[in-house]
């Protein structure tokens with residue numbers, strides 16, 4: 001059985017979850033559901049990134065402990081995912097002991113590791129520079145190219161800071177990395193992001209710091225407890241610590257199955273953290289003698305009604321608000337899941353606008369899909385006691401192949417277009433063949449049309465189910481299916497044909513997607 005490991009970034013708990021976080025998690029969930037439908041063994045991981053100076057500051061401001069901040073905000077993410085029909089297999093928190101144990105094992109390997117050039121991979125160095133406590137990072141003079149050394153992201157003055165830190169000797173990894181790209185041990189998508197990373201390598205790789213002395217809220221470095229691990233060692237390692245990297249015996253089974261033994265290992269991320277995932281993380285894994293991820297995919301960023309989304313602008317989109325606007329749990333969730341993956345080609349930046357959402361909802365979900373179901377079931381109930389007519393063969397075109405190919409490339413928009421092909425085809429055919437007319441003169445012909453229509457609907461339901469699991473489950477019921485969508489869907493993907501049970505009777509219900517008024 002093929003194995004597939006998919007991860008999202010672990011989200012910082014200094015922020016409340018918004019549409020941007022939901023985007024990555026929904027995309028990962030859609031892919032996980034799709035791979036399960038294809039019969040693969042899937043492990044889907046998400047979680048929260050909980051250490052660092054920002055949490056210390058927030059805890060101080062609120063007068064509570066760091067752990068309380070982390071517990072409260074981590075739970076917000078966990079609950080939102082549950083409400084958005086996310087079926088992750090695990091949820092890792094960097095404040096968990098299983099994570100800290102994994103980081104220590106990784107450290108044990110790193111501290112004695114040699115770079116491809118034969119130098120120690122980790123070394124200690126005194127470092128002085130301008131430091132932004134919000135970014136928790138040193139800034140180069142280029143980045144602070146404005147009076148007062150203000151951080152371009154936070155607008156706060158950066159402080160001259162001197163610290164002795166552990167460093168990772170990334171500067172020794174350029175040739176090795178070019179080799180990894182050449183032999184495709186790991187791929188970076190989309191192409192534009194791959195080029196961006198190659199550009200960084202071309203400009204010269206800088207060593208990066210992996211510890212902090214001023215921060216207490218972190219995992220202490222075992223042999224040097226004055227230091228804690230800095231964010232990128234602490235955070236990136238979640239992808240293996242969650243699988244039981246540091247465990248022994250049976251508890252290590254997931255690690256072996258999903259990281260060591262040839263699984264497809266895909267990190268889904270936003271474009272701003274590509275350097276860490278494509279350069280830092282693979283180099284650390286190589287130093288530790290561990291396999292690399294097989295794929296990194298970086299998607300683009302959402303703006304909101306044309307503007308950058310930010311707390312100060314007050315335009316941060318809460319996914320729960322969208323869910324409520326579109327009908328609450330079930331339907332509202334599915335509309336959100338559908339829209340974010342339909343509106344913008346995955347990999348590009350995009351704009352979240354209420355108008356675009358409303359238009360797509362009405363045109364594609366209410367008018368196209370909802371309407372086809374509605375009229376097909378109505379005609380079957382009126383003219384055939386709701387029974388699915390006898391099969392009549394017809395060609396399904398190339399939409400299925402296109403869909404499969406698009407999903408493999410994470411081209412969710414294209415995949416949805418292929419799924420909608422069945423729906424549009426159905427509506428065109430109904431308009432053309434007008435079974436409500438032909439039924440009066442040639443009943444057989446009308447039933448053939450309706451058979452084709454339910455077949456198209458059933459196929460569309462299977463292909464849309466990773467995106468809209470709740471509403472497609474409802475459509476499925478209205479088609480009178482007895483088998484689960486998952487079982488029938490998997491068989492369809494293996495055999496390529498849609499079948500109905502003898503005597504299967506449709507069950508028309510409430511409209512799937514009630515039309516919404518355009519104000």
Ligand code: MSP
Pocket residue numbers: 008009010011012013015019020021023024049235236237238269270271272273300301302303309
């Ligand atoms: N904790 C780090 C990641 C460590 S991974 C080992 C982090 N966390 S974060 O909370 O800032 O989340 C960043 C991720 O949220 C992005 O990579 C992206 O997946 C998602 N997004 C946050 N804002 C977004 C948009 N405006 N648009 C799209 N995705 C965005 O970075």
